[in-house]
Amino acid sequence: MSTKKHSLLTGLLLAVGLGAASLLAPGLSMAAAQQTQAVTSANVTIGGQVIAWATSPQIYRGVTYVPLREAAERLGAEVKWNSAKRAAELRVHGDTILHRTGTDLFSVNGDPLRTGGSSFDRGGVTLVPLRALAEVLQADVGAVASGGTVNVSLMSDGVTIRSSETELADRYLIAQQYSGITLIAKGDQILLRKGYGYDGENRLVRADRKSRLGSLTKSFTAAAVMKLAEEGKLRLDEPLESYFPGFPGGERITVHLLLSHLSGINPNFPREANYSLLDTIEAIRSKPLLVEPGSKFIYSNSGYVVLAGIIEKASGMSYGEYLKQSFWEPLGLSGTGEAKPSVPVIQGYVSAGDQLWAPAGPYISQSGTGTLYSTVNDMLTWIASFETERVLRSSSITQMFTSYSEKNYGYGWMIRQENGGTRVFHNGSGTGYATGMSRELGGGYTLILLGNHSGMDTLTLMTELRKRLP
Known part of the structure; x- marks a missing residue:
């Protein structure tokens, strides 16, 4: 329809x-x-x-x-x-x-x-x-x-928050016909938390609903790798060959290169509902390298799928169980998990041409790169945790927030120096969804967009929202 x-x-x-x-x-x-x-x-x-x-x-x-x-x-x-x-x-x-x-x-x-x-x-x-x-x-x-x-x-609605500081930002989102959930905070104070647009044919989007995260999932994958390194269960300089033998260039591709999108691995992988994580990794292994490892930044979903496999091998647990034990439970992220049909999330929509939208079909991804769902409140807690040592050491966080290429990409985050401070951010997409998250470290603004229309440019939306904040 x-x-x-x-x-x-x-x-x-x-x-x-x-x-x-x-x-x-x-x-x-x-x-x-x-x-x-x-x-x-x-x-x-x-x-x-x-x-x-x-x-x-x-x-x-x-x-x-x-x-x-x-x-x-x-x-x-x-x-x-x-x-x-x-x-x-x-x-x-x-x-x-x-x-x-x-x-x-x-x-x-x-x-x-x-x-x-x-x-x-x-x-x-x-x-x-x-x-x-x-x-x-x-x-x-x-x-x-x-x-x-x-x-x-x-x-009455006890979830929506709209402060005077975010009035211009809210008006901008309405004018842009943004659909999904938005949260804006300064430090720990939430200034805007609001749903926009429609969530299926029977209701509006509410601000406390769960949504698919798209590639915001990568921040969890990268953090899991760093946690395992802290636990002595893997090293960032270990070769891929140690975990999955037979990869082209596997002896030269390290965990570090996978995290920073410098592995040279082909970014595409089959998105089949009946494929297991190992099936998907096997399909990725069958493709030749695009470039020599370490020579060029190529954003690679495949690399993060492989990292999910490494997490499972190093931890002896499933990807989701390790995240739950290491992050979701310690931080109280009760609205976060691995997407499956039994967990309702806001309805995603895809373009049907000429400004028409249709409900999206199944959003199929694989562990490590885009499988998670969450709420804006949980994502605020998650990104804020990187300014503490609640789940990771400061040395690990510093490594994650260090740029390793001309693309200013660290481990699961992009990093930019702005206005005398550091901003970390990422965007994501998937069938029916477009997401974005940004935080100015040291008490600045946090912007979280969990959109349910494919194709929205959330990086631009976050830039424009920031211009409309004090």
Whole structure:
């Protein structure tokens, strides 16, 4: 299915099933579910507070409705009448949301979002489907039925953060039709954490969701190699031949050259769902070198796949288990792991031409180069850990943040001297995703972009965002 860019799925239906039965809490008994078919009234609380509604929520044709202005304001939005658009205008976290009474359409920053249930006027008050309003305001909904009443609790968006310092950056992302999740921090203080665009056909992107990382995965792979070196389980000057005999030039390709993209190994490898890590390494081994090891920087996904194999051989553990033991658990990165179908992440989208986007198919990668998922909060903790010795020694971090070629690439990071300081950064991509991460060492800005549209130039986005920060 294709849609207008950032206007994904114009016929969007929001899980507003909106019959009282659709508001049941998980696990409600069948008897209770049957009882809800006769629900005729709704009690709606916001933030745990009982509301003295001027216009009471009501059930209409099996749908729970709430007064637009009253509910939206209590959920933190500013509401006014837009006479030019002849619509109610809601503003929250920098977003502009429009709705015209009598329609099932909300416009979020100019993009249509259809709810499947039209609003209506009752005595001069616009009543809208509760779940539709909760979706556009990214509020949480909980409900349980009792007798002929459904008791609904609404909690305002407690995840999104937008400070005055990041107002220009936020406006820029909206203008660029960026889709995905963004975090901006200065030091340890989060200044912007926000979702943009659509996450599948039934919801907007929320800022606390998991996303594929693309090549931001390489920072974990490089750190794992350095951890194993600290543990005395490998050396950076060891040849590839010691781990995987028979590679072209394997006696001259060292772990250091693999980390710094100076190995000369062909960067391409087969991306087959049924290929194991060893199968993929065998396919990489069958290709001739592109250049003499150490002679030229060639960004090589294949090199980092091979590093994942070395990590497994040196540690005696799987790639993911070693990362979990060494980094994810010590740092509390509970939202980070190896991608698999059972772990939901934000929906990725690929270009379908003429500013059209379609849901991406399976994103197949291999350990070491692009297999991980994470959240923006976890990635902030991860990049901040490199300014401590929580998981790596300072000497190892210095090696990672040292440039080894004219491309200013270290181990899993690019390094640049700017404004009298050091900035480390990387970008990534994969089917349906485009990512980027940057940190100014010593208390400067951190930028994290976990985008869900293929092809976005996240390096340029990060450069432009930085220009719009104090």
